[in-house]
Amino acid sequence: MWRGDFETGDRSQYSGTQMVSADRLQVVTSPVAEGKYALKATVKQGDDPIGASGNRNELVYQGKEAVGSEYYYRWKVMFAPDFPSVDTWQLFTQWHHDGCCGSPPVEFYARGEELRMALNGTGEVPWKGKLVRGVWHEFVLHVKWGTTANTGFVELWHDKELVLPKRGAVTMYSGQKNYLKLGLYRNDTVQPVGVVYHDGFVQATTLADVIALDSPPPTTVDAGTPVVDAGTPTVDAGTPPVVDAGTPEEQGDVDAGTPDEVEAPDTVTPPDTSVPPAQGISTDEALGAKAGCSSTGGAPFAAFALLGALGLARARRRRS
Structure with a gap:
């Protein structure tokens, strides 16, 4: 005014x-x-x-x-x-x-x-x-x-x-x-x-x-925006925590529905984080379910491919 x-x-x-x-x-x-x-x-x-x-x-x-x-x-x-x-x-x-x-x-x-x-x-x-x-x-x-x-x-x-x-x-x-x-x-x-x-x-x-003409009052942290530096891992990427992402976090907590991006060790196959584990199922059970129900066949698909390769090698030796 x-x-x-x-x-x-x-x-x-x-x-x-x-x-x-x-x-x-x-x-x-x-x-x-x-x-x-x-x-x-x-x-x-x-x-x-x-x-x-x-x-x-x-x-x-x-x-x-x-x-x-x-x-x-x-x-x-x-x-x-x-x-x-x-x-x-x-x-x-x-x-x-x-x-x-x-x-x-x-x-x-x-x-x-x-x-x-x-x-x-x-x-x-x-x-x-x-x-x-x-x-x-x-x-x-x-x-x-x-x-x-x-x-x-x-x-x-x-x-x-x-x-x-x-x-x-x-x-x-x-x-x-x-x-x-x-x-x-x-x-x-x-x-x-x-x-x-x-x-x-x-x-x-x-x-x-x-x-607005002066310094604004403190604002609350948006629970949907991670407040942890993604370059500083805070969790073992091979064993992600099971958190109900649908439950709002308390002010200042990290949004568990958006985990930090962490480079996984070479010996560990990173879990598919696009589908978080269902509430009430342990992490190991959830990862096992993903391996057995993968749309690409997962571990069973790899075993069949190996047996096929061995059979082809034996056939070639017989023909020679």
């Missing part, structure tokens, strides 16, 4: 800014979580570009999320090594209502040594995590925008782990739409300089769309 990943090399993907100067919201080439660019958001005490409460420097994207709309949002955040540890709010991502006043319906913030998600329509804090500095935190938020817990919901992944299963939630205020604000917004009592990096923001309609 929309990208705010700064890969344009500037802030043009966003609708506007709330900053005291351009150096507070810089598009930088290091550090980055992905691609070539990220955003460095800096806030100093006294930064108040809109004459409201708190200090801030934020980007604004007017997505105008409406009642009943449903999206997945993915973004990455890194807190500088000297990011302040204070017992008050420091917002780094928020979905704000288009009304004039009050706390945003959905917000993510740091408080002390915690990261938190808050739903201000009900005053809930349904998720808390550890604030770790100097590393990229990845968030995936699945939300349906609604004014009641029966019409709206939230679901949250943090660093690819589902930390908040889907639950009903008030995600917007009645009669208003929501829009995104990204950067740093904090209590004006915080004195040290605060720096937060943002990267990779994307809005989509499916989880697969947002995950």
Whole structure:
């Protein structure tokens, strides 16, 4: 639906800014979580570009999320090594209502040594995590925008782990739409300089769309595809194991219905593996059955050929 990943090399993907100067919201080439660019958001005490409460420097994207709309949002955040540890709010991502006043319906913030998600329509804090500095935190938020817990919901992944299963939630205020604000917004009592990096923001309609932009989740092994190197024999080719190929193997096992190709010893006649032994018959019995019921005659055919050759030789000696 929309990208705010700064890969344009500037802030043009966003609708506007709330900053005291351009150096507070810089598009930088290091550090980055992905691609070539990220955003460095800096806030100093006294930064108040809109004459409201708190200090801030934020980007604004007017997505105008409406009642009943449903999206997945993915973004990455890194807190500088000297990011302040204070017992008050420091917002780094928020979905704000288009009304004039009050706390945003959905917000993510740091408080002390915690990261938190808050739903201000009900005053809930349904998720808390550890604030770790100097590393990229990845968030995936699945939300349906609604004014009641029966019409709206939230679901949250943090660093690819589902930390908040889907639950009903008030995600917007009645009669208003929501829009995104990204950067740093904090209590004006915080004195040290605060720096937060943002990267990779994307809005989509499916989880697969947002995950595909990053490393995909681990996939299960296809039981029909052997996972053992065929050049490294793992079984005696002269005595193949009897396995019911119709029974699915556990994840990670080799498909017994497709045995490895192994060169057999010169002294052993490789079994015909085109027809696996029937379930409940031993390997030796199965091989014996093949030798006695071969469409080409098998061992009996060879014995008759030898007797014929001996008789012809004797006849020639008599004629000479």
